[in-house]
């Protein structure tokens with residue numbers, strides 16, 4: 297394959313990286329089923345993956361990562377530029393040449409005795425003007441197999457690149473998986489990503505968070521578009537009319553679940569239908585009609601396994617029955633898999649995510665129940681296998697966006713849904729969005745942290761400039777999507793969720809779309825518009841009037857406390873924060889007084 301490649305810079309880069317990492321062999325990945333099979337066999341024989349039950353889970357594999365390598369490591373993730381001001385107060389920064397130097401010491405000779413796989417991939421439909429091309433070099437077959445599911449990998453990618461096409465240079469090595477020698481480095485000024493010392497998804501599938509968000513957000517500002525941590529879904533109503541929404545929720549806050557939602561019975565009867573476009577990343581541009589259009593650059597789901605079952609997410613259950621890679625779940629004796637809150641009975645025994653024998657109810661030395669699957673264990677599966685997969689997945693122009701949802705986990709404070717007064721107010725709400733920490737992030741669970749647009753860990757430049765970019769994009773649109781904030785996670789005095797969530801979330805979306813179509817009024821509150829209670833369809837829901845009231849309670853004193861936290865957060869951006877954001881802050885303060 298190497299000899300037929302016309303791209304001199306690509307060839308030189310691969311050679312240079314190989315002389316740094318010193319692999320025994322270089323293998324070009326062409327996306328063919330034959331090569332895939334060969335790699336699967338090789339990885340199985342080396343113990344990198346385990347083939348699962350061929351009858352019950354055809355084409356499926358199992359993988360365990362190292363015990364201290366089970367989630368993205370934000371404290372080891374850096375944006376590397378010449379000037380620190382480029383990355384702002386929310387990113388870790390490293391001076392470009394220092395970063396290369398430090399990483400080179402770890403990369404040096406790290407692939408001795410291993411093969412280097414060259415994976416040319418396209419994020420977005422091949423050849424679409426919306427798409428971006430990357431080439432990942434990795435010493436992990438697990439990475440190759442995941443990339444084959446998550447991105448467009450084929451010989452055609454090299455054809456599209458031709459002799460001088462632009463591509464993101466992605467270098468990855470597991471090295472020795474030592475957390476003290478782990479670095480996830482982004483060089484937006486060089487369109488380059490270097491990741492070393494990890495084998496976990498978001499750290500190593502470099503087309504995902506690293507390229508499609510950190511590098512892409514940097515490019516998007518330069519080129520006038522948006523790269524966002526958002527799901528994309530279509531909602532078809534009784535007349536066959538499909539409207540699309542996107543949703544920015546932090547990691548493990550419900551994007552996959554919402555994107556694949558199954559309508560409640562009463563909505564099914566009305567012929568409502570959901571079309572899944574994407575569950576994690578949305579690239580959006582203003583088209584010639586002046587409205588915002590979105591594509592999902594990915595071709596697969598890298599979804600949270602625990603909690604996935606036929607009640608919470610039947611479409612996911614259907615999607616992961618074949619050709620799926622399971623990471624860090626429980627392995628059952630019959631070579632099938634299980635996780636907490638999976639379908640069926642709890643297995644009597646198995647091997648847990650750490651590779652140890654496991655039995656239900658087992659306690660650790662602190663007396664806590666030992667989980668079979670890691671809370672951030674994941675499945676990798678092709679979108680095409682999802683029963684609700686959109687028929688527009690490969691459309692070069694994507695889908696038009698009617699509404700943007702923002703959300704997070706807030707046990708208190710935030711109502712089930714509210715609408716921003718206008719675009720600028722919506723950008724303010726997104727800039728001050730906060731959520732309780734989940735297991736998808738390394739760190740203290742449950743702690744509330746600000747996470748603007750769910751992009752805090754993923755914005756490749758100063759977030760103050762990111763807010764400015766959003767404000768500017770709004771001005772350029774003839775027809776702006778409306779911006780809504782949702783919270784499925786509010787709890788009562790006993791810590792029980794007030795809202796049933798999952799499929800029932802469609803009731804909230806129905807109201808949102810009615811607002812977009814100017815079909816219903818709303819109640820104006822200091823924080824935004826909330827539904828008139830009679831406009832939210834709660835038919836056949838076991839939801840008392842009292843609960844409904846609690847869901848929409850806006851406690852002014854709690855909000856004033858939140859405002860104070862917002863002020864401290866926004867002040868970290870110093871002079872770089874757009875004045876419009878402070879304007880909205882002051883206006884909210886006034887409305888609350």
Ligand code: GTP
Pocket residue numbers: 545546547548549550551552553554575576598599600602603604608736784785793796797798801
């Ligand atoms: P990433 O892949 O990390 O970006 O996460 P995600 O945003 O796609 O989150 P996902 O849909 O996987 O949901 C994560 C967790 O949230 C799971 O444990 C779900 O069970 C739970 N969850 C999702 N939707 C709802 C909901 O409507 N209500 C409640 N209570 N929990 C939900």
Ligand code: SPV
Pocket residue numbers: 367368496497498499504505546547548576598736
């Ligand atoms: C997330 O954490 O937001 C994910 C999983 O979607 S990862 O790809 O690991 O980032």
Ligand code: MN
Pocket residue numbers: 525546547548576
């Ligand atoms: Mn995500």
